[in-house]
Structures are given as structure tokens and as C-alpha cells.
Amino acid sequence: MTRARCIALIAHDQKKDDMADFAGRHQAQLTGVRIVATGTTGGRIKDACPDLDVTRLKSGPLGGDQQIGALIATGEVDMLIFLVDPLTSMPHDVDVKALMRLATVYDIPMALNLATAEILLASALG
Structure with missing residues (x-):
């Protein structure tokens, strides 16, 4: 039995509207894909x-970034x-850097802005 592809979606506060819009524009492509997301971002996507x-995990600062990191480490995130948001301070910057490090270590395709997200999604699910 093959598992469904899994995409992790996270957005900083000032980017949550962009993420919800992104999911809406690509809803047809994302149908049938398992989505894991940090709490508020997942709620906005589900709305x-x-x-x-959409599986909602904890909020990023409360451990959601680390939960997604664990899913990357166990091979569950593709x-x-x-x-x-590079213009807003991140009190949980250490968690964010750890998540990006895990994606790099485990060779997981990663987009940090909408332009790259569009290309990544098109190449993976196009």
C-alpha cells in the first residue's frame, strides 16, 4: 500500500492570508494530498x-514546528x-532554524516564499 503524499504548510502571522490564498488557488492539486500544518495556519487553510x-498540529511557538520536524525525520513529509516573514522578529527563531535544518538534512524540497512554492508544487504535483 502506498501512502499519500504529505506536504507540510507553515506561515508566519503576516503570511497566513497568503497561505490560505495559495491553498485555495491550488485546491484541485492538493486534493488527495495529506497536509500537515501548524495550528493557526492549518485552521486558516481548513476555513x-x-x-x-488538513491535520492541525500545535502552534509553531508551542511545538508545532518541532512536530513537523519530527515528521520530516521519520520520512512522513515529502x-x-x-x-x-523576514520583516517580523521571530521569538521562536531557534525552532524555525531547526526545522529548516532538518528539511536540508533529509533532502526535503522546501519553499520559503510564494514564488518558490508555486514552482515546487507545480513540479511535484503538476
Whole structure:
């Protein structure tokens, strides 16, 4: 039995609208894909696209970034889209860096902005 592809979606506060819009624009491509997301981001995606398979984890600062890191380390995540707001301070910057490090170590395709997310999704699910 083959498992469904899994995409991790995370967005900083100022990028949550962008992530919900991204999911809405790509809802057809994301149908049938397992999505794991940090708490608030997952809620916003679920509100925008109620039919998508979204598993909400904890909020990023409360451990959600680390939960996604664990899923990467166990081979359960195939792609990471993390819309980062470079103009806002991140109190949990250490967690964010650890997550990006894990994606790099485990060779997981990772997008940190919308332009790269569009290309990554098109190449993986196009």
C-alpha cells in the first residue's frame, strides 16, 4: 500500500492570508494530498478549503514546528512550504532554524516564499 503524499504548510502571522490564498488557488492539486500544518495556519487553510485533508498540529511557538520536524525525520513529509516573514522578529527563531535544518538534512524540497512554492508544487504535483 502506498501512502499519500504529505506536504507540510507553515506561515508566519503576516503570511497566513497568503497561505490560505495559495491553498485555495491550488485546491484541485492538493486534493488527495495529506497536509500537515501548524495550528493557526492549518485552521486558516481548513476555513478556505474545507474539503482538503488538513491535520492541525500545535502552534509553531508551542511545538508545532518541532512536530513537523519530527515528521520530516521519520520520512512522513515529502515537501515543506514555509512562508516566512523576514520583516517580523521571530521569538521562536531557534525552532524555525531547526526545522529548516532538518528539511536540508533529509533532502526535503522546501519553499520559503510564494514564488518558490508555486514552482515546487507545480513540479511535484503538476
